[in-house]
Amino acid sequence: EVQLVESGGGLVQPGRSLRLSCTTSGFTFGDYAVTWVRQAPGKGLEWVGFIRGKPFGGTTEHAASVKGRFTISRDDSKSIAYLQMHSLKTEDTAVYYCIRGRYSGSHWGQGTLVTVSS
Amino acid sequence: DIVMTQTPLSLVVTPGQPASISCKSSQSLLHSDGKTYLYWYLQKPGQSPQLLIYEVSNRFSGVPDRFSGSGSGTDFTLKISRVEGEDVGVYYCKQSIQLPVTFGQGTRLEI
Secondary structure, three states, rough: OOOOEOOOOOOEOOOOOOOEEEEEEEEOOOOOOOOEEEOOOOOEEEEEEEEHHHHHOOOEOOOOOOOOOOEEEEEOOOOOOEEEOOOOHHHOEEEEEEEEEEOOOOOOOOOOEEEEEO | OOOOOEEOEEEOOOOOOEEEEHHHHHHHHEEEOOOOOOEEEEEEEOOOEEEEEOOEEEEEEOOOEEEEEEEOOOOEEEEEOOOOOOOOOEEEEEEHHHEEEEEEEEEEEEE
């Protein structure tokens, strides 16, 4: 069974950093891209970015709203993807989901809440 | 960026009745590879979004056949032939032909 579990969320002050993890199982992690999507409280879905799988070079793409502040990475040996967030702003407050793949979004994690507040 | 516009934004449906949601994109979602990169998701209350339809009209595994997707180019529709209580939630369309990936605003379906 394909599973993705996000962790690392919590309350953080503006300007600080946080790293989210997406721990996966049930599939060959290295073959797949991993996408991050977020959802601010009561709002819609916003694409954050993704990292390609090893066959495609493991390169990343990020949304303009987080470019230069957020970095997606992966550890194929552990089947984990990461979302490193720096210089957090109050508008980054959201539930962050990791998703297997780049296109279809067939499997999502349960999400982890990040609250940026002083 | 490709803008995805859903209508209506909310829908109240009687169980057993049909429902339809429209999604229009600001650019064609037809790729040169022949695929159309349009997806539909349902986010039930308190849950993560779940994939319903991929590439316009293909039901994902386990999705009831009362859900169907249609359309081409820039105009797409999600139809529920007979709404059931478990269909309540927010429906989103999404395009992934071009970065950044963009979602529609969401359509809330209530019974």
